[in-house]
Amino acid sequence: xxxxxxxxxxxxxxxxxxxxxxxxxxxxxxxxxxxxxxxxxxxxxxxxxxxxxxxxxxxxxxxxxxxxxxxxxxxxxxxxxxxxxxxxxxxxxxxxxxxxxxxxxxxxxxxxxxxxxxxxxxxxxxxxxxxxxxxxxxxxxxxxxxxxxxxxxxxxxxxxxxxxxxxxxxxxxxxxxxxx
Amino acid sequence: xxxxxxxxxxxxxxxxxxxxxxxxxxxxxxxxxxxxxxxxxxxxxxxxxxxxxxxxxxxxxxxxxxxxxxxxxxxxxxxxxxxxxxxxxxxxxxxxxxxxxxxxxxxxxxxxxxxxxxxxxxxxxxxxxxxxxxxxxxxxxxxxxxxxxxxxxxxxxxxxxxxxxxxxxxxxxxxxxxxxxxxxxxxxxxxxxxx
Numbered sequence: 478x479x480x481x482x483x484x485x486x487x488x489x490x491x492x493x494x495x496x497x498x499x500x501x502x503x504x505x506x507x508x509x510x511x512x513x514x515x516x517x518x519x520x521x522x523x524x525x526x527x528x529x530x531x532x533x534x535x536x537x538x539x540x541x542x543x544x545x546x547x548x549x550x551x552x553x554x555x556x557x558x559x560x561x562x563x564x565x566x567x568x569x570x571x572x573x574x575x576x577x578x579x580x581x582x583x584x585x586x587x588x589x590x591x592x593x594x595x596x597x598x599x600x601x602x603x604x605x606x607x608x609x610x611x612x613x614x615x616x617x618x619x620x621x622x623x624x625x626x627x628x629x630x631x632x633x634x635x636x637x638x639x640x641x642x643x644x645x646x647x648x649x650x651x652x653x654x655x656x657x
Numbered sequence: 658x659x660x661x662x663x664x665x666x667x668x669x670x671x672x673x674x675x676x677x678x679x680x681x682x683x684x685x686x687x688x689x690x691x692x693x694x695x696x697x698x699x700x701x702x703x704x705x706x707x708x709x710x711x712x713x714x715x716x717x718x719x720x721x722x723x724x725x726x727x728x729x730x731x732x733x734x735x736x737x738x739x740x741x742x743x744x745x746x747x748x749x750x751x752x753x754x755x756x757x758x759x760x761x762x763x764x765x766x767x768x769x770x771x772x773x774x775x776x777x778x779x780x781x782x783x784x785x786x787x788x789x790x791x792x793x794x795x796x797x798x799x800x801x802x803x804x805x806x807x808x809x810x811x812x813x814x815x816x817x818x819x820x821x822x823x824x825x826x827x828x829x830x831x832x833x834x835x836x837x838x839x840x841x842x843x844x845x846x847x848x849x850x851x852x
Contacts, residue, residue, distance in 0.1 A: 486836035486844075490851055494834045587832045588808050592665040613661060613725055617795055620665055620804070631833045632843070639846035 495584035496532070496563035498634045503529070503554075503564060504651045515629055522572035528581070529554045531562035541565070558655040571623050578623045587627070594619045660730070660793040660806050661710060667804040668813075671838055672796070674826035680798070684729065684824065685721060691823040692716035693734040699783030701738075705815050707823070708732045710793050729796045733805075733816050736787035740778065748777045792816065802831065 505513050506523045514520050529551055532541045542557045554564075566583045580592035594616070637647055659665040677683065693706030693716050709715035709722055710732040723731045752773050753765055765773070792812055796803035805816055813830070820828050831838065836847055 486847055486851060488832060488835035488837065491834035491836075491847060494850070495832065583808070586668065586808075586830065588668045590666045590808060592659075592667075594665070610725060613730070614728075616661060617725070617728060617730075620660065620667070620795075624669065624804075628833050635834070635843060635846045639849040 492585065494635070494638070495587060496565055497638065498631055499564040499567060499582065499584040500558065501634050501638075501647075501651065502630060503567065504654050507654065508650075513630070515633060518629065521626065522570075524570040525551065525567050526570055527568040529567040530565045531557040532565040533560070533562040555655040571626065573622065573626065576619075576622070578619075580623065582627065587631075589624065592620070592623070660795055660804070665806065666808060667806050668808055669831045670803050670805060670828040671831045672801045672803060672826050673829055676798070676801075676826070681721075681724075685718065687823045688723065688731060689716075689718055691819060692718070693736075696736055696738070696787050700779060702782065703738070704736045704787070705819050706734055707819075708734045708791070713791055727797055727799050729794075729798060731794050733792045733794060733812070733819065734789060735792075735812065735815055736789045738782055738785045738787045740781045740785055745774075745778060745781060748781060749774050752777050803828065 502513075502523065503525050506525055511522050511524045512520050513523055528543065528545045530541060530543045531554060532539050534540060540562070542553065542562060544551045544553045544557075564584060566581055568579070568581050571578045571580075576595040578592060578594060581590040582588075583590060597615070637643055660667065688707050691707055693708045694704060696702075696704045706716070708731070709718060710730045711722065713732055713734065715722070718731075723729045753770065756769070756773055757763070757765055790812075793806040794803055794816075805813070807813075817828050820826070829835075829837070833843075834847065836844060839847060
């Protein structure tokens, strides 16, 4: 596409992509029992658990359904998908290698809430400046990692979503999954 | 809070604008210039400014304590005075009653009512302690993005305004479908999807 094409587009044109992405991510997560394969990275584990919020429509015409449950497979959520609702937020558990994070992901603004970091072996509250800096840098790195991973997952989604294969293959498989 | 401890809640921004050579020196000057200052007069309702993220009482930023490798870490402090609406309503009623009795009036006109209300509001404001709140900022200088430790729209507004004023750069909320930040592959994909 030409420069003119990019200039004509606004981020508000694509606001629907956040919810479509999170809905697709739920499908991908269940498709291979929580494992998602990312090109050039490998497998990551992603589980939807405890809580999902689905919504249809915008503003005063919106209808929201929230499903909670520690061990539920969030069946009500799939029923809501059948009614045309899409995921607005979800509590996710992400594992990369031996590190595990838990966070609530808000699809409309790509925001992260109440993120629990991987447990680290405490080396004590040392006053040593270099150690303190090292701890802080590691903490920042641990925040960046799942954030970057969600962006990579979005890129995978967007690539699929913008090809004809989306309508001919991915979407029918998704529909089959939530009507099952 | 929670960028440095506990669980973290945050939103991501892109930082738009050109960073001149010697930006770290400029940053050091500007963060000190726009550091948090206590509400000075009784009638001020809000004060915003930067503080250290490790010690929120530190607004001197000595030895560039905000610096962490490529990142700078600091805190936005917002102090706000809130008068509970029910209290304001009650105090206005009392003042109106007193005014009517003292002036032997049966009815108070609209203009007088507004004047009484403003006087009462100012009196209450002068005696109300401000409520402080703190929001961490972690800015990756060379990559031109930052995260802000809140999801509150009111705080976004205060943050964006103070950030622009402090550093002459514009923070823009980041979502990966924003065509303004799209690489060529993403832009082509978005163009296919534009409804």
